[in-house]
Amino acid sequence: MGNHEKTVTSLCMDNSGGRLLAGSLDHHVKVYDVQSFKMVYNISYPAPVLSVALSPDNTMLAVGMTSGVFSLRKRTVGIKEQAADAAAQQAKRMPRAGTTAFFLRGSANKGADDDLRIEQKRRKGLADYDQFLRKFEYARALDAVLSNNRTGLTVVSLLQELVHRDGLSTALAGRDELSLDPIVRFVVKFIDHPRYTGVLIKVTELLLDIYGDLLHQSGRIAELLVRLKAKVRLELRLQQDLTMLLGSMEMLMSACEISHTKPIASERDTAA
Numbered sequence: 001m002g003n004h005e006k007t008v009t010s011l012c013m014d015n016s017g018g019r020l021l022a023g024s025l026d027h028h029v030k031v032y033d034v035q036s037f038k039m040v041y042n043i044s045y046p047a048p049v050l051s052v053a054l055s056p057d058n059t060m061l062a063v064g065m066t067s068g069v070f071s072l073r074k075r076t077v078g079i080k081e082q083a084a085d086a087a088a089q090q091a092k093r094m095p096r097a098g099t100t101a102f103f104l105r106g107s108a109n110k111g112a113d114d115d116l117r118i119e120q121k122r123r124k125g126l127a128d129y130d131q132f133l134r135k136f137e138y139a140r141a142l143d144a145v146l147s148n149n150r151t152g153l154t155v156v157s158l159l160q161e162l163v164h165r166d167g168l169s170t171a172l173a174g175r176d177e178l179s180l181d182p183i184v185r186f187v188v189k190f191i192d193h194p195r196y197t198g199v200l201i202k203v204t205e206l207l208l209d210i211y212g213d214l215l216h217q218s219g220r221i222a223e224l225l226v227r228l229k230a231k232v233r234l235e236l237r238l239q240q241d242l243t244m245l246l247g248s249m250e251m252l253m254s255a256c257e258i259s260h261t262k263p264i265a266s267e268r269d270t271a272a
Contacts (some may be wrong), residue, residue: 006029023051138167
């Protein structure tokens with residue numbers, strides 16, 4: 001305070017806490033650096049100074065004097081200084097690392113460039129037919145799995161699930177020609193598939209039990225049944241041929257075994 005010639009009447013700090021402003025009766029307001037208490041700036045006024053105040057953003061200086069005059073000075077802030085002040089304010093508003101507020105910043109927070117980012121893997125939702133199964137809507141589940149070009153394994157897996165739930169007859173009953181057509185077409189296409197035959201035979205038997213007396217009324221379904229009959233007949237013929245071939249191979253293998261065992265038996269008899 002030795003820089004003042006008269007009594008210091010008012011003191012105030014700036015927003016950062018690095019500058020001290022002192023008003024005095026010697027018509028001066030002087031700015032000191034808090035670290036060294038050296039004067040860095042001096043402002044003179046026409047009358048003794050009684051009070052000094054600084055705005056929170058350090059841009060407005062208010063001074064009251066003994067003459068009753070009130071002085072208000074505004075400091076021009078540069079672009080770089082504005083950006084620095086904005087960054088400082090943002091840093092003050094950011095929660096401290098390790099606190100609850102830091103972890104609850106929300107999805108709008110972009111984070112720092114060196115932050116570790118973990119990608120969230122979204123879980124795949126249930127398929128439409130699985131959702132219908134959970135609701136026990138078996139007919140809609142069967143329609144859904146047949147309508148979206150699903151693989152044969154997916155359709156047969158659903159049919160097996162319906163068999164285990166005793167819901168296959170519920171899923172097949174109460175259908176018209178349009179809703180029955182994709183089921184019969186699937187049966188015709190995969191009836192001879194070794195992995196699907198067992199389940200599709202049950203489906204065919206149920207269809208004949210439920211709609212046996214009505215199938216002749218639909219030309220489309222009747223045509224599909226004719227194709228199914230021809231395919232089953234061809235498969236039976238193939239199975240018969242394979243059975244005959246298997247029997248012939250067994251006879252040949254038996255004959256070969258007998259032919260190999262006879263010389264050994266005769267040699268044993270000669271030795272005896």
